[in-house]
Amino acid sequence: MGGVIAIEMAFSLAPLGTKVTVLNHSEDILQTEEAEARPLIREKMKKLGIDLVTDFQFEKFEDNTIHTSKGSYTYENLLFATGRRPNIEIATQLELALDGRLIAVNEHFETSLPNIYAIGDLVGGYQLAHAASAEGIYVVDYIVGNQPIPIDQTCIPRCVYTHPEIATFGLLEEQVKSPFIVTKMPLQTNPKALMEGNTEGFVKLISSKDNGQILGACVVADGATEMLNALLATKKCRRYSSITCTYDFSTSYCIRAYW
Numbered sequence: 001m002g003g004v005i006a007i008e009m010a011f012s013l014a015p016l017g018t019k020v021t022v023l024n025h026s027e028d029i030l031q032t033e034e035a036e037a038r039p040l041i042r043e044k045m046k047k048l049g050i051d052l053v054t055d056f057q058f059e060k061f062e063d064n065t066i067h068t069s070k071g072s073y074t075y076e077n078l079l080f081a082t083g084r085r086p087n088i089e090i091a092t093q094l095e096l097a098l099d100g101r102l103i104a105v106n107e108h109f110e111t112s113l114p115n116i117y118a119i120g121d122l123v124g125g126y127q128l129a130h131a132a133s134a135e136g137i138y139v140v141d142y143i144v145g146n147q148p149i150p151i152d153q154t155c156i157p158r159c160v161y162t163h164p165e166i167a168t169f170g171l172l173e174e175q176v177k178s179p180f181i182v183t184k185m186p187l188q189t190n191p192k193a194l195m196e197g198n199t200e201g202f203v204k205l206i207s208s209k210d211n212g213q214i215l216g217a218c219v220v221a222d223g224a225t226e227m228l229n230a231l232l233a234t235k236k237c238r239r240y241s242s243i244t245c246t247y248d249f250s251t252s253y254c255i256r257a258y259w
Contacts, residue, residue: 002029006081167228170216179209
């Protein structure tokens with residue numbers, strides 16, 4: 001249980017004085033996120049007094065104790081942060097076509113029943129509020145007869161609200177199949193970050209070696225979830241180099257990483 005929800009909850013509770021232990025049976029935390037961000041988060045967890053136990057097997061739950069292959073851990077409150085699954089009860093009642101555990105939809109999010117649409121966690125993709133919101137806006141636009149721009153899943157930002165934050169869109173380095181270039185700028189090289197004392201983190205870009213198109217980006221920093229928007233805009237328009245930003249604001253720092 002070392003995914004996004006578990007780690008975010010740990011970062012929320014520990015500063016309030018709660019003694020937190022994260023039991024993660026896999027080898028590392030946040031395995032869906034940027035690999036280079038994980039050591040920073042693990043180190044910050046250590047500073048916050050969060051105990052992290054990884055790479056073990058659950059054996060049994062007994063009273064208020066969890067027994068594992070690495071020892072036993074008692075608890076007052078236990079949070080299972082193992083993800084979630086869609087509630088498709090309404091789909092069953094309406095006899096909608098399914099795609100595994102999800103509701104099957106076409107490119108306009110329309111189900112097998114004409115004029116009935118489904119969005120968000122019901123149809124797959126990223127289980128994020130802003131992703132569902134974008135899909136809902138698309139559907140309304142389509143229903144009223146407009147021609148909305150299709151939602152590009154590679155431009156859906158993924159956020160981890162830790163300290164520092166992690167914000168990502170597109171592909172991770174290990175997911176890229178074509179020739180690519182990695183550009184990484186540590187926050188220690190940013191004057192504003194140095195003055196504020198927020199030097200934990202980096203900006204990382206993965207771009208195509210053929211045409212320079214951004215394939216993926218990751219920002220690890222205080223305010224990373226806002227800084228990433230500059231890179232999303234860069235990916236969309238690819239003319240950000242013509243814009244003069246304030247020096248040395250976090251947004252301009254992200255843009256210079258693309259240059």
